Amino acid sequence: MSQVLHPIEQKILKLLLEKQNLTPEELSEKTELSIDQVRRGIEWLRFKDLVQVNESEKHFVSLGKRGLEASDNGLPERQLVNYLKSSFGSSCEMNEAKNQLKTEFSAAIANAKKNGWIEIHENRILLKGYHDLTPEERLIKTIVSRSPEVVSVDEIEDKNALDSLKKRPEFLTINSTKYVTVNLSEKGIETAKNVSSNSISISDSIATTLARDGASLSDTTPVTDSITVKVARAIDVEAPAPIVFVARSHPLQDVINEVREIFIGLGFTEVVGNLVQSSFWNFDALFTPQDHPAREMQDTFYIRNLHAKTIATKNQISNVSQIHKKGWKYDWKLDETKRLVLRTHTTCVTIKELADRKPDEARIFSIGRVFRNEKVSYKHLVEFNQVEGVVVGKNVTLRDLMGLQREFYLKMGMKKIKFWPTFFPYTEPSLQSMVYNEKLEKWVELFGMGIFRPEVTNPLGIKNPVLAWGGGIERIAMLKYGLDDVRELYNNSLGWLRNVPKCQ
């Protein structure tokens, strides 16, 4: 189907085919469209590559304050000549002329001398020679004769006179105006040729109404001719409409919600916990020795000047302390467990839930912010989101844990996965999952997993094996939105937030 053109567009095209390089004002005058309609039409046509718009600047000249005086009374040198003519002997004393011409005196003398109209002898001014109209005077006359219209600089032939008058202050005013001219592109010429003169004339009135109120045609519009109906109803459906920025959730929140939904779909119940935790639940309960490098300040944010008042039950504390002394053979200190940390993983929430409830069977998960004292870079943030799920059951196995992973990734749309051994301080055996990313065409390390060590579960009275798995959400969000810099997720750049597609 050929392009549908709005009647405004049709009119402009048609006119431009007859005469190129018209200004919007000229187009408005000749098409009898309002200037706004013409401007809008030009924008539409330009967007479709049918017209080209050239911007240029024009200078106009008019008389300034002294120029207007000169037009009435003559230039100062002319006034001097006239005065001398009326004086006795066509001459006068300098002072007499000065009194007559006042502030114009020096200009009058200088220019009259330049024109060869006067001579000065011992303080007397003598008239001499012919006193024809000068080019400057002719220019003033021309400008006056064209008034009130302004004269374009281009139209003035005697550029010397113009320059000379321009040098004299306040004689001339030069105004510049930016203006555009419109002409047809090659495509536009072709299109314009196909515009039927018939359709324009018939739909003229409708087009004008349409353009004026910008609304669609109502059914009551009186139309008789079948061609008219077609043209009138055919609005330009290809023209771009304005984009509205939709209020929406944060893209990272969308990924968090998606992950949460999958966990719930897999039968997991969400638990939440504080972001500030005692070292006991963040580290000790997870069999991380007190001198472990992960507990040093280089890696963990400790809260300044505050300590946990209550951390766990007496039993929990004494059992955990015993396993540390036995397993790691060091001097375990209670004070160390009271140091408050910004949780470094969500595992502290799940382990506390298990320790407090001691379920024989359970599927729970925790999702939320965790913190690491790292240098912020394209791949590290000090604060990010993590999810972690645990399954407690009498007969749960490592293969089950692998199966849950596979199921999770399938639901996220990731089909190719494999498992490698790895190490985590509180799980044994431990695995990491590698997922093939189609966009990047490579294997990407995602969630880690393992079975909680007996050194973790036994002291807390958890009898059955606990499968645990989880990892960072930002990694998944980066893959989803094609980001190489994790910081972009937290820049809150409205340009990105408003434009990133919701469904990917």
Added chain:
Amino acid sequence: MPVVALYFDRIEGILGKKISKEKIISTLPFIGLDIEEETKDHVNVEYSPNRPDYATDYGIVSSLQGLLGIKTGIPKLKIKKGKNSITVNPSVRKIRPFVTAIEARNGKLNDETIRQLIVMQEDLHNGIGRRRKKSSIGIHDLDKISFPLRYTTTGKDDKFIPLDSSKEMSIRDILERTTEAGIKYGYLLANFKKVPIILDSHGHKISLPPIINSERTKISNNTRNLLVEVTAMEKNAAEDTLAVITNVLQDAGFELFSIKISGANNSTPLLKPRNLILDSDLVNKILGIKISISTMVSALRKSRLDAQSKGQKIICTIPRYRTDIFGPMDLVEEVALGYGIENLEPTIPRSISVGQKAKITTTLDAINSVMIGLGFSEVMNFGLMSQRVLCDYTKRDSSKIVSVSDSKSQEHTILRNAILPGLIDTLSKNIHESYPQKLFETGVVFLQRNGDISEEIHLACVSAHNDITFTEIKSVLQSFLKSISNFGCRTPTSTNPMFLVGSTADVFVFNDKIGEIGLISPEVRDNFKLRVPIAGFEIKLTVNI
């Protein structure tokens, strides 16, 4: 995590069998190594600190040999009885009480072997050694030493020539200013008047543990015989460290000789393997497979352990350097690795459990959808933020702010007690975007109360455009509350430096103050270089909302 460079030509030599480069690369992840970078002649792998034996290519190859079936079972450690000894003076007891050592003779060192030894030494210092605090290693040229050695203490004014120096220096200078190691680790001895020292029979100082060796006993390519000494705070840590090095030196072609250690509770290290009993049922139960005991035995041997079946049990023999093995569960993993992770087919556990969101999540979901319905877009800021944004620019009281110690970033030093400042900061980063800008955020804020930290969930929103009024933002607040809980609110006038005087109010629901609302003061906007007027509110989300 530490990284090791594996050169293919060296690996091939140590492996003892021609294995293709591709096979080696594809096997490495299955012994627990992450491949960091692959080049033509080498591959960089990252290992977990629980396996210090992976600090050199010798240790890695030993595991590869097992998994590829080239050599299985425990690598036998042969230590001959040596003639030399170290005696320990009780004065070290309170400073660094333990020493242990081994002699390695008739070996060859080339540049790459020396490099591997130094890297291993550093990795052990950082891992088992806990940045040299718990244990540290000195490697010396044995031929420059006259035995017996004495491990004792000396004053800080005593002098010797430290490694890589040409002149004698006082120990005080070594610790405080003249050596890099002293500046970095000197703090470990700062609180003691005396420092530990190892002296040879002529009284030459050979080592100042855990800081630096002497220049006198420095090793080079020509060194054939080594002395390795380890000093430590715990006997166990000393022997753990020595066991890892001893195995590497044997693999590197050295003959090992024991050194007699005595005095002040010290004794000669045994470095003997230990036995652990594994129940075959546990293996099948945890892994979810049914494999025979003999399959388990061969899998354990592929993991470079020794194993013998005894009824339904397996007696496993674990070499001294495998400090990562605590109990049967660790052996289950060794079976899994030897059996091959790729041979475990994933299964889905049956479950009748029904999943559910936490109550707070359901509430937050509702809040988000109402705010979006009101035309506000969600943003996400950090809870750990800067004093500049949270207090200084917004003129808020900073006296009860919770802060963290030693943050690596100036932008993340304190925990937010309000969300609104972050939202204003977000507006300031978007001045080039079109208006109106309407943003909201929900999240945890941290409050200090009676020496405790309490966490609350807040909602805050801002609306920024040229025609903003107090009425508009109050309308948002009221509409929000009505939509969420059908609550009304009162907004009695208040003063708050973040807001414009006369255009700010407290927000009350029933008799509880839940937040603040108002037009942001022009001064605050100036601080953020924001020209457009802003209104906003922040409320606490209580049980009811």
